[in-house]
Amino acid sequence: MTQTYERVALIGLGLIASSMFWAMKRAGAARHVTGYARSSETRDTARRIGLCDQICDTAIEAVKDADLVVLAVPVGVMGHVAAEIGPHLKPGATITDVGSVKRQVIDDVSPHVPETVHFVPAHPLAGTEHSGPESGFATLFDNRWCLIVPSENSDTRAVETLEAFWRALGSNVDVMDPDHHDLVLAVTSHCPHLIAYTMVGVADDLRRVTDSEVIKYSAAGFRDFTRIAASDPTMWRDVFLMNKDATLEILGRFTEELFALQRAIRQGDGDLLHDYFTRTRAIRRGIIEAGQDTAAADFGRSR
Numbered sequence: 634m635t636q637t638y639e640r641v642a643l644i645g646l647g648l649i650a651s652s653m654f655w656a657m658k659r660a661g662a663a664r665h666v667t668g669y670a671r672s673s674e675t676r677d678t679a680r681r682i683g684l685c686d687q688i689c690d691t692a693i694e695a696v697k698d699a700d701l702v703v704l705a706v707p708v709g710v711m712g713h714v715a716a717e718i719g720p721h722l723k724p725g726a727t728i729t730d731v732g733s734v735k736r737q738v739i740d741d742v743s744p745h746v747p748e749t750v751h752f753v754p755a756h757p758l759a760g761t762e763h764s765g766p767e768s769g770f771a772t773l774f775d776n777r778w779c780l781i782v783p784s785e786n787s788d789t790r791a792v793e794t795l796e797a798f799w800r801a802l803g804s805n806v807d808v809m810d811p812d813h814h815d816l817v818l819a820v821t822s823h824c825p826h827l828i829a830y831t832m833v834g835v836a837d838d839l840r841r842v843t844d845s846e847v848i849k850y851s852a853a854g855f856r857d858f859t860r861i862a863a864s865d866p867t868m869w870r871d872v873f874l875m876n877k878d879a880t881l882e883i884l885g886r887f888t889e890e891l892f893a894l895q896r897a898i899r900q901g902d903g904d905l906l907h908d909y910f911t912r913t914r915a916i917r918r919g920i921i922e923a924g925q926d927t928a929a930a931d932f933g934r935s936r
Contacts, residue, residue, distance in 0.1 A: 635801040637794055638663045638700040644692050644714055645705035646670040646679050647865070648760060649731045651769025653703065654685055656802040659771045669695035670766070671706075679766045693721045701798070704730040704742070709871030712741030724749035727791045731757055733818055733868075735782045735811040737875040743784060751791035754782045756814065757804060758822075762863040775803035776924055782814050819879035823872055824887060827880070829861035830869075 641663040643650040650668065657663045668685035669692045670676050679688045689695040696702050696718045704711050711730055722728060728750055732738045735754050746752045759777040761768065779799040783792050796806045809817070836847045836855070851859070873880055897905040920926050 635660050635662055635797070636664060637798040637801055640664065640699045641666045641701045641703065642695045642699035643668045643685065643703050643705055644695060644718070645703075646675055646684065646766045647705060647764050648768040648773075649757060650703065650705035651679075651684055651766045652759075652771065652773035653705070653731075653769075653802065655769055655771035656774055660801040660803075662798055662801040663701070667695040667699065675766055682767060684766050684769075692718050696721055696723075698723055700726055701795075702726060702728045704728065704732070707868050707871045708732040708734050708738055708875050709867075711738050712745065715742040715745035719745040719747060719750075722747060722750045725751075727751040727753055727795060729753050729755050729795060731755060733822060733872050734876040735814045739782075739784045739811055743786075751788045752784055753787050753791050753795045754784060754811070755795060755799065756780045756782060756818075757799070759804075760864075762860050764865045764868075772803065774799070777804055778925075779804035779806050780809045780814055781806060782809050782811050784811070815876050815879045816882070819876060819883040823876055823880050824883045826861055826864065826869055827873065827884070828887070829858040832858045833862040 641657065643654060643666065646668050654666055654668070657666060665687070666685045667687045667689055668676075668679055669689045670679065673690075676688050676690065679685060692714060700723070702718065702722060704714055706714055708730075711732060715728070724747070728742070728746060729752075730738055730742070732754075733756060735756065739752075739754055742754075743752060757774055757777065757779040759773050759779075761773075779802075781792060781796055781799070792808070796808075799806050832855070837844075847855070894906070894909065896902075897909075
């Protein structure tokens with residue numbers, strides 16, 4: 634048992650928060666966990682499945698006496714939630730988040746965090762295309778990375794305690810600068826999602842290929858695109874709007890590469906295509922060797 638916090642409050646009860654609860658229970662990382670979701674339907678579902686030790690009807694009630702408060706809501710509303718709960722946070726508590734964007738979240742949340750409370754942003758790099766309180770499972774974070782992204786004023790001891798907490802939940806942990814985090818995630822997550830949304834949208838718009846053919850004859854590559862494109866639309870809308878600069882920079886580079894490949898195909902330049910694909914194939918092998926995926930089909934997922 635690795636208890637790192639006495640009381641934890643989860644604000645938002647989707648995939649990440651629900652998985653955090655089950656992982657905390659598995660590890661004994663917290664004695665008591667409260668939860669809050671804006672939707673009464675979500676709160677009712679959470680109560681029905683036994684998610685959290687107590688489901689509260691307000692965020693203010695949920696954060697009362699909490700040693701760790703986790704903002705697990707879309708990044709676009711984190712500032713509003715922080716403004717609501719800020720005056721009610723326990724002195725000495727830590728507030729963190731699980732958002733995919735860091736610089737804008739720091740700018741939005743920091744003004745509402747009392748001087749007596751520690752703000753330590755974080756980002757667990759784990760997920761599925763499913764959402765909602767029933768989508769969580771205890772092993773989601775096992776051998777996945779959680780990036781701790783301290784703001785300029787983050788307390789060293791609070792950072793170290795949060796690192797220990799995420800390790801207890803099964804994660805590998807690293808520390809990263811906010812702006813570098815946003816650029817890295819634009820490469821590894823944000824732009825791939827946008828490309829997946831685009832490819833699925835193209836298939837939907839290309840009327841010479843019928844909907845039934847797209848569904849019936851989907852090859853593995855397109856199926857993987859549809860899995861990514863099935864992700865929560867509110868969350869991803871906010872991610873792109875809040876990580877605009879890094880996303881546009883990487884999309885610009887992607888467009889240049891795409892034009893180069895388009896030209897190679899038009900000109901029949903097989904050597905360029907072969908060299909390019911050889912280089913990208915090596916990256917896939919590196920991901921497998923790092924233990925971040927398996928060579929099995931369907932991304933090695935068992936669920």
